[in-house]
Amino acid sequence: MDTNKSEQALRCEAIRRRLAGESRQQICAELERATSWFDKWWAVYRRDPQTDFADQSRAPQHSPQQWSCAVERMIVSVRRAREAGRSPETTYAFIGHRAIQADLERLGVKPPPSLAKIQRVLAAHDLTHPLGAADDTAYYPKLLAWEPNAIHATDIITRHLRGGAEIQNLHTIDHFSQAVHLSQALDKTSTTIRAHLIANWGDLGLPFIQQFDNEGAFRGGHTHPRVMGQVVRLCLFCGIEPLFISEYEPKRNQLIETFHSIWLHGFWSRCKFHNLSHVQREAPIFVANYQRDHRPPALEGRSPAQLRCGYKPFRLTVALRKLIPAERLPLTAGHIHLIRKVDSQGTFSLLNETWSVGKQWLGEYIWSVIDTAEQTLTFWHRADAQAAWRCIKSRRFQLPEPAQSLLPPFRRNRTRCREHLPG
Secondary structure (H helix, E strand, O other): OOOOOOOOHHHHHHHHHHHHHOOOOHHHHHHHOOOOHHHHHHHHHHHOOOOOOOOOOOOOOOOOOHHHHHHHHHHHHHHHEEEEEEEOOOOOOOOOHHHHHHHHHHHOOOOOHHHHHHHHHHHHHOOOOOOOOOOOOOOOOOOOOOOOOOOOEEEEEEEOOOOOOOEEEEEEEEEEOOOOOEEOOOOHHHHHHHHHHHHHHOOOOOEEEEOOOHHHHHHOOOOOOOOOHHHHHHHHHHEEEEEOOOOOOHHHHHHHHHHHHHHHHOOOHOOOOOOHHHHHHHHHHHHHHHHOOOOOOOOOOOOOOOOOOOOOOOOOOOOOOOOOOOOOOOOOOOOOEEEHHHHHHOOEEEEEEEEOOHHHOOOOOOEEEEEEOOEEEEEEEOOOOOOEEEEEEEEOOOOOOOOEOOHHHHOOOOOOHHHHHHH
C-alpha cells in the first residue's frame, strides 16, 4: 500500500472498488484497514452519495480498457444510490448523467466516463427515465393485511462478525400483528431460505401471501427466463401465493425494513458475537422480548403477542412437513404476483423476460399475475385505492412443465384472500 496516500484518498478508493464489485475483505486487506473502518465510510456514502471525502482525490488512474466493466458497475450503483434517496441531501437529488459523472470524479475515477458513455450504460440497464417516469406520482398498489397471517414479508440482512465472517440474517414479519420469526445462516441459498420458511410456517403459521423483494435466491435467479425457483415452488406447494415487490424500491418493504432497524439497535449492536452459534443462541431471547414488549403505533398499545392471543393459525405441522418432498419440488397450481413499474419504452422485466404493455402506461405500476394451472399471465392496473382493478392485457405463459393440483391437506378457504387481489 502507498503510505503517502491521505486518509481521504483511501476512503474514495475503498468505496470506488466496492462499487466496482470487489469484496469488502479484499479491499480492507489491501488497504490495511479494519473492516469497521470500511463499514463506517460505506455507510457515509450510502447516506450521501454526493460526499466528496477529500478536497482533492489522489486515487490512481486506470486505463479505460482496464476499467470498462468496473466503471459500468459503478455507474449503475451510483445511479441506484441516488435514485433511492436515503438521505435528506438525496431526497430531491438529480439522478442524470451529469450528476453521476460528478460523483465518479469525486470518487477519484480519472478520467471519468463521458456523458454519452454514462447514458449508454443507463440505457443498457433500463435505468433511463423520461420526465415523470421516475417520480412517485403513480399509485403503488400496496396490499394491506386484513387479518393475522394474511401477509408475511421475508427479507435478508447481512452482517459481519469481527474477523470478517458473514452472517445471513433471515427475517419474516407478519404484516397484521408484526410478529416475527428469525433465523441465521452462513449463506443465503434457496435451501437455506426454504428451511427458514418451513420453520416460520411451523411457528407463526402459513400466510395467504408471502412477500419478497427481488433477491435472486427468492425468485430463482436472474438469468433463465420464466424460472420457477425452489422458494416459489415451496410457496405454491403449501398453498401460499408469492408476491414480489417492485424492483429497486426497498421502501415498498417498509414494515420489514423498519424491523431491521429495531433488530440492529436492540440486538446486533448490543453484543459482540463470536460465531454463528453464538448468534443463534441469543436471537430467541431478543425475539421473546420483542413479541412481548414491542408496541408499535399500528397495534394501538398492544404487543404482537397480545394481538395474536387467542388466534389459532393454520400451522405447518410435522405431518404436513412430511408431505413436502426433500428433493426438487414440482410445480403446483396457484398464483404468483409481481409488481413492476413501466419504463420509457412501455415495457418492464418479468422473470428475466421483457414484456410490453404500451407507452401509455409510462411510469405506472402494473400488477402481474401468473396462473400456473392455466399457464396465463395477466396485467392489472389500479388508478388509486378506491378504483376497481382493470385488466389491461392477458397473455399465454407457457411453462416447461404442467402444474400439479394442490394437495388437499394444504387447501384453505380463500374467499377473503381473493377479495383483496386483482382478478
